[in-house]
Amino acid sequence: MLEIKNISKTFGDRQVLYDISGSFRPGQTSLIIGGSGTGKSVLLKCMIGLVKPDSGEVLYDGRNFLADNEEEQKVIRREMGVLFQGSALFDSKTVLENVRFPLDMLTDMSAGEKNERAQVCLQRVGLEGAGDRMPSEISGGMKKRVGIARAIVLNPKYLFCDEPNSGLDPLTSIKIDQLIKEITDEYQITTIVITHDMNSMLEIGEKIIFLYQGKKLWEGDSDSIVHSTIPELNDFIYANKLLREMEK
Amino acid sequence: MLMSHIGKYFIFLGTLFTNREKAGVYYRLVMDECISIGIRSIFIVSIVSTFIGAVTCVQTAYNLVSPLVPLYIISVIVRDSTILELAPTITSIVLAGKVGSNIAGQLGTMRITEQIDALEVIGINSSSYLVLPKVIAAMLMFPLLVILAGFLSIWGGYIAGTLADIITPQDYIFGLRSGFNTFSVPFAIIKSVVFAFLIATISAYQGYNARGGALEVGNASTTAVTNSCIAVLAADFLLAQLLL
Numbered sequence: 001m002l003e004i005k006n007i008s009k010t011f012g013d014r015q016v017l018y019d020i021s022g023s024f025r026p027g028q029t030s031l032i033i034g035g036s037g038t039g040k041s042v043l044l045k046c047m048i049g050l051v052k053p054d055s056g057e058v059l060y061d062g063r064n065f066l067a068d069n070e071e072e073q074k075v076i077r078r079e080m081g082v083l084f085q086g087s088a089l090f091d092s093k094t095v096l097e098n099v100r101f102p103l104d105m106l107t108d109m110s111a112g113e114k115n116e117r118a119q120v121c122l123q124r125v126g127l128e129g130a131g132d133r134m135p136s137e138i139s140g141g142m143k144k145r146v147g148i149a150r151a152i153v154l155n156p157k158y159l160f161c162d163e164p165n166s167g168l169d170p171l172t173s174i175k176i177d178q179l180i181k182e183i184t185d186e187y188q189i190t191t192i193v194i195t196h197d198m199n200s201m202l203e204i205g206e207k208i209i210f211l212y213q214g215k216k217l218w219e220g221d222s223d224s225i226v227h228s229t230i231p232e233l234n235d236f237i238y239a240n241k242l243l244r245e246m247e248k
Numbered sequence: 249m250l251m252s253h254i255g256k257y258f259i260f261l262g263t264l265f266t267n268r269e270k271a272g273v274y275y276r277l278v279m280d281e282c283i284s285i286g287i288r289s290i291f292i293v294s295i296v297s298t299f300i301g302a303v304t305c306v307q308t309a310y311n312l313v314s315p316l317v318p319l320y321i322i323s324v325i326v327r328d329s330t331i332l333e334l335a336p337t338i339t340s341i342v343l344a345g346k347v348g349s350n351i352a353g354q355l356g357t358m359r360i361t362e363q364i365d366a367l368e369v370i371g372i373n374s375s376s377y378l379v380l381p382k383v384i385a386a387m388l389m390f391p392l393l394v395i396l397a398g399f400l401s402i403w404g405g406y407i408a409g410t411l412a413d414i415i416t417p418q419d420y421i422f423g424l425r426s427g428f429n430t431f432s433v434p435f436a437i438i439k440s441v442v443f444a445f446l447i448a449t450i451s452a453y454q455g456y457n458a459r460g461g462a463l464e465v466g467n468a469s470t471t472a473v474t475n476s477c478i479a480v481l482a483a484d485f486l487l488a489q490l491l492l
Contacts, residue, residue, distance in 0.1 A: 086361050
């Protein structure tokens with residue numbers, strides 16, 4: 001279980017997060033949605049320790065991540081997997097080396113065991129045979145898959161995905177969403193996805209938190225989101241013409 | 249603003265040496281960086297130093313108008329100016345452009361594409377992991393490149409001097425052996441180590457702290473080269489004052 005309590009963050013004189021709280025269960029895909037500049041990515045970075053919030057707590061199974069010392073934080077970090085918006089693959093390493101990297105740095109496994117584990121993860125995301133290719137030689141969708149393989153290689157308890165569909169075509173987006181959902185179910189991971197993709201909300205949003213101007217305005221699931229009475233949320237959901245027509 | 253940057257630079261230096269990874273991790277990284285910083289700079293260093301030696305020889309001869317000054321003085325001047333100043337300083341300025349911009353560009357790109365964040369989230373001290381091998385490799389390779397530059401510069405002077413009939417080979421060799429101060433060589437090596445540290449760390453600081461997009465990475469590279477050159481010249485003066 002991952003809980004965030006009263007997270008606030010200010011950059012200079014601009015407050016980007018106001019007192020955000022929420023909890024996320026294992027085996028559930030939770031989405032944090034909202035328009036651009038509403039603080040979604042900052043909230044994610046607060047959760048994974050890349051940005052220190054001004055106030056609030058992030059509790060991983062009751063362990064206060066922000067109050068822990070470096071060694072304890074390292075233990076929690078080993079339980080995390082993160083898929084970055086641009087995949088963040090290391091340019092100088094092959095696909096296999098990218099996936100194997102967390103094992104190289106954090107485990108005492110033998111080279112054979114590490115390669116085997118990395119291959120299993122690549123196979124899981126449908127990229128067996130792509131291990132020798134460089135990140136510059138693969139498509140955006142494949143990069144996301146490699147990013148997911150790298151994120152799950154240490155068997156994480158928590159998976160964070162920042163805009164996993166950005167820059168992808170609708171069909172590939174759906175495949176990536178399904179992959180995230182399957183992995184979450186299979187390994188009972190606590191998964192948090194930052195997105196503004198409507199397909200993702202409807203397909204995999206078991207729990208959804210809506211942020212608006214740094215504040216949490218709504219919380220629910222994919223069934224209830226379409227019946228929301230909050231104008232800001234409805235403006236966001238029905239922004240495109242097709243959905244407006246469907247609403248009518 | 250300047251003091252703030254200097255303070256941040258020293259804090260950044262501190263992070264290189266805290267919470268490091270296992271020594272074995274750095275070995276391969278240092279070897280890779282030695283190839284990138286050292287081996288791949290041999291060509292440019294060779295070209296620049298050979299021509300600098302040649303030009304020094306020709307210009308020294310041009311300025312020696314008195315028939316009372318023996319010709320071997322030309323090679324004495326080529327030797328001393330090469331070892332004391334041209335080989336370490338000009339080579340370092342050239343490397344500030346080549347290596348410094350490479351380090352800043354590489355780290356800046358890693359920063360804006362979240363590769364540094366990806367290291368941080370798995371609990372790796374990214375500055376130590378990425379920067380320390382570059383600093384160590386630079387401090388190992390710069391002295392070797394400076395020694396190579398010294399040899400080639402003196403050889404360039406010999407080739408230019410003898411081919412242009414400015415000086416005989418015997419006079420040139422005699423000049424090289426005349427009144428040689430042996431401290432010149434360790435002094436050049438000390439300078440190269442200091443310059444290597446300054447170039448690698450200043451460039452890394454600029455790249456590591458880049459924010460934004462391609463434009464900012466380009467700016468970080470430019471600033472890295474500019475600041476490295478200024479630091480090298482300032483350190484050159486200070487070392488000359490302190491050690492000579």
